[in-house]
Amino acid sequence: MSRLKQVCMDRAISPNEVKVVQWLLDHALGDVRAYRLHPVEELHVVGGCSCGCSSLYFSSKRGSLQRLADEVALYPDGQTAGLMLWGRDGEIVWLEVYDFEPESSHRRPDVSHLCTWEDWGRRDLGRANQEQQKI
Ligand SMILES: [Zn+2]
Numbered sequence: 554m555s556r557l558k559q560v561c562m563d564r565a566i567s568p569n570e571v572k573v574v575q576w577l578l579d580h581a582l583g584d585v586r587a588y589r590l591h592p593v594e595e596l597h598v599v600g601g602c603s604c605g606c607s608s609l610y611f612s613s614k615r616g617s618l619q620r621l622a623d624e625v626a627l628y629p630d631g632q633t634a635g636l637m638l639w640g641r642d643g644e645i646v647w648l649e650v651y652d653f654e655p656e657s658s659h660r661r662p663d664v665s666h667l668c669t670w671e672d673w674g675r676r677d678l679g680r681a682n683q684e685q686q687k688i
Pocket of ligand 1: 602603604606607
């Protein structure tokens with residue numbers, strides 16, 4: 554989940570990624586109506602992360618971002634990773650996947666793996682207080 558080293562990508566969002574982003578919007582932290590005005594299917598992947606994690610960038614613009622959603626991927630074998638969706642001014646900018654265990658963020662979460670913190674029964678208070686981030 555390095556925020557500095559980004560690799561260029563240029564492709565349409567995949568059907569599974571659409572479902573992941575939509576699921577995160579459905580479980581958003583606040584009002585994300587502005588972020589639903591543009592269809593998620595039309596998001597374009599412009600960057601990935603060089604560390605090998607499955608984080609995706611949908612915009613090359615940088616600056617202050619708003620955290621839209623913060624949930625968990627729980628894999629069938631018990632491994633877990635964190636997922637956050639970041640945006641700005643109605644534009645979804647970044648799907649962040651971060652490690653709970655070494656390299657768990659390198660897996661590509663399927664929508665069937667997604668789970669809320671409440672469902673999982675744990676809260677990470679350190680991250681819960683973090684509402685803004687610069688990349
Ligand atoms: Zn990374």
